Amino acid sequence: MADNRIVVYKGPGEVAVENTEYPKLEVPQEVASAMGMSQAAPHAVVLKIVSTNICGSDQHMVRGRTTAPVGQTLGHEITGEIVEKGDDVQFLDVGDICSVPFNIACGRCRNCKERKTGVCLNVNPARAGSAYGYVDMGGWEGGQAEYVLIPFADFNLLKFPDRDQALEKILDLTMLSDIFPTGYHGAYTAQVTTGSTVYVAGAGPVGLAAAHSAQLLGAAVVIVGDLNDDRLAQARSFGCETINVGEGTPIEEQIASIVGEPEVDCAVDAVGFEASARAGEEAPAVVLNQVQTITRAGGSLGIPGLYVTGDPGAADPEAQEGTLKIRFGLGWAKSHAFFTGQCPVMKYNRGLMMSILHDKAQIAKAVNATVISLDEAPQGYKDFDKGAAKKYVLNPHGMIPA
Numbered sequence: 146m147a148d149n150r151i152v153v154y155k156g157p158g159e160v161a162v163e164n165t166e167y168p169k170l171e172v173p174q175e176v177a178s179a180m181g182m183s184q185a186a187p188h189a190v191v192l193k194i195v196s197t198n199i200c201g202s203d204q205h206m207v208r209g210r211t212t213a214p215v216g217q218t219l220g221h222e223i224t225g226e227i228v229e230k231g232d233d234v235q236f237l238d239v240g241d242i243c244s245v246p247f248n249i250a251c252g253r254c255r256n257c258k259e260r261k262t263g264v265c266l267n268v269n270p271a272r273a274g275s276a277y278g279y280v281d282m283g284g285w286e287g288g289q290a291e292y293v294l295i296p297f298a299d300f301n302l303l304k305f306p307d308r309d310q311a312l313e314k315i316l317d318l319t320m321l322s323d324i325f326p327t328g329y330h331g332a333y334t335a336q337v338t339t340g341s342t343v344y345v346a347g348a349g350p351v352g353l354a355a356a357h358s359a360q361l362l363g364a365a366v367v368i369v370g371d372l373n374d375d376r377l378a379q380a381r382s383f384g385c386e387t388i389n390v391g392e393g394t395p396i397e398e399q400i401a402s403i404v405g406e407p408e409v410d411c412a413v414d415a416v417g418f419e420a421s422a423r424a425g426e427e428a429p430a431v432v433l434n435q436v437q438t439i440t441r442a443g444g445s446l447g448i449p450g451l452y453v454t455g456d457p458g459a460a461d462p463e464a465q466e467g468t469l470k471i472r473f474g475l476g477w478a479k480s481h482a483f484f485t486g487q488c489p490v491m492k493y494n495r496g497l498m499m500s501i502l503h504d505k506a507q508i509a510k511a512v513n514a515t516v517i518s519l520d521e522a523p524q525g526y527k528d529f530d531k532g533a534a535k536k537y538v539l540n541p542h543g544m545i546p547a
Contacts, residue, residue: 148166148292149164149165149290149291149292150290150291150519151163151219151220151289152219152287152289152522152539153219154206154213154214154215154217155215155216156209156215157207157208159207160207160522160523160526162519162522162523165218165286165290167292168191168286168292168293168294169294170185170186170187170189170191170229171189171294172186172189172296173284173285174284175283176269176283179270180267180268182267186294187231187232187233187234188233188234189230189231189234189294189296190227190229190230190237190294190295191229191230191295192225192227192228192243192288192292192294193226193227193292193542194291194292194293194541194542195224195312195319195542195545196538196544196545197220197224197225197319197538197541198222198319198320198322198324198536198538199222199289199522199525199529199536200221200324200350201349201351202221202279203220203526204529205451205453206219210419210453210456210457210458210459211453211456211457212280212281212455212457213279213280214280217279217287218278218286218287218290219278219287220278220287220289220290220539221247221276221277221322222247222288222322222323223245223247223277223288223293224242224243224244224245224315224318224319225242225293225295226240226241226242226544227239227240227241227242227243227298230298234298234299236299237298237302237304241302241304241305242304242311243302243303243304244302244303244322244494245288245295245301245302245303246262246301246303246322246491246494247276247277247322247490248263248265248275248276248487248488248489248491249265249268249269249276249277249282249283249301250262250265250268250297250300250491251267251268251300252299252300252301253267257300260489260491261489262489262490262491263489263490264486268283268285268296269282269283270283271283274487289519290541291519291541291542303321303491303494303498305318305498310502312544312545314501315544315545316509316514316538316545317501317506317507317509317514318498318501320354320509320512320536321497321498321501322490323488324351324508324536325493325494325506325508326488326490326492326494326497327355327488328351328353328355328356328357328358329358329361329497330447330449330489330492331345331413331415331447331449332355332358332359332362332364332413332447333358333362334484335411335412335413335444335445335484336444337410337411338363339363340363340364340365341362341364341410341411342364342366342368342409343367343368343409343412344368344370344409344411344436344440345359345368345412345413345415346370346415346435346436346450347370347371347415347416347417347432348370348371348376348377348387348534349416351415351449352369352371352380352413352415353369353379353513354512355449356369356383356511357383357506357507357511360383360384361500361505361506366386366403366409367384367385367386368385368387368388368400368404369385369386369387370387370388370389371389371390372389372390372391372421372424373532374389378534379511379512379513382511383507383511386403388403390435391422391424396435396438397439408440408444409440409441410440410441410444411440411445411446411447412436412446412447413436413446413447414436414446414448415449415450417432417451417452418450418451418452418456418464427460429456429459429461429464429469430471433448433471434471434472434475437471437475437476437479438475440479442479442480443479443481445481445482445483446483446484447484448484449488452467452485453467509536512535512536513534514535514538515538516539516540516545517538517539517540518539518541519539519541525539
């Protein structure tokens with residue numbers, strides 16, 4: 146009898162919930178052998194999943210737009226209760242409820258010591274940086290499951306200070322594993338500050354998180370652009386201005402109608418490589434070029450949207466290798482600063498946790514957090530792919546309060 150259940154990629158457009166083994170306190174063999182570490186992981190814990198979310202990055206794999214193999218386990222947005230810990234876990238206890246940064250980090254390498262935990266050097270033989278349940282990220286099991294292994298637990302886990310408070314606010318706290326820090330990272334690196342005018346490309350969960358983060362950072366106006374009217378309505382629900390970028394009116398004119406000029410101080414690309422110029426017409430560089438066009442000279446661009454080195458579904462052979470035609474000369478001429486890459490979640494998650502616990506941030510409301518069961522994950526993926534204006538939160542053990 147299986148002791149765990151987990152969401153698995155079965156091919157383009159298909160996922161399933163399958164039986165699997167209960168996690169062992171071991172790192173993946175490919176990581177251990179390639180990185181020269183022991184497979185035994187006394188530094189690890191096993192979490193009973195309290196909540197785990199469906200992410201747009203997962204959706205890229207499920208659409209068949211990465212090199213993910215059939216059988217790839219899914220899920221990197223994890224919140225859980227410690228049910229087992231290794232002998233070398235010193236500062237956490239069974240029963241603690243913790244947020245898990247999606248970045249897997251050793252805490253020992255140069256990058257980790259410099260707080261660049263998104264590009265840890267010791268947890269993925271293929272490249273710097275790793276994540277749970279993701280293609281080319283080291284073979285770590287995903288967290289859309291009942292139980293999951295978390296390595297280097299003392300370093301990685303963010304313990305919530307009060308169990309009852311954590312469960313009461315779990316729909317907000319579950320966003321700390323990825324999208325809230327990622328959206329905040331986009332806004333922060335775009336240098337949003339008091340009085341800024343901000344454009345956020347994309348009204349999916351990360352874009353909405355970036356918009357809410359820009360408000361927390363003091364922006365005067367936050368404009369969200371998308372093709373999906375339901376998602377734009379969700380952005381308006383918490384005070385954002387919105388523009389439909391597919392309606393035909395140039396984006397500069399729509400921005401000017403809001404802020405009085407055709408430019409903003411800073412911009413966030415929360416779309417990534419599956420961008421479209423209009424419904425049904427993919428143009429992977431369109432957002433990168435738009436945000437350069439509408440950001441003032443001397444402004445900054447935060448780019449948390451995912452760009453990949455391998456996209457077998459792209460129509461353009463160059464885009465299949467992650468080579469895009471962006472107007473870099475325009476960015477250079479306007480002295481733009483570009484900030485890209487995985488969010489180093491640990492840089493932000495504690496501060497954002499405190500904002501949630503003290504009612505300064507309402508991220509669950511901003512992204513329309515919607516609870517479903519683990520068995521409903523396949524339908525959740527289908528609905529999310531159709532553009533549902535929701536952030537799906539899986540509830541494997543029924544621990545999320547009604």
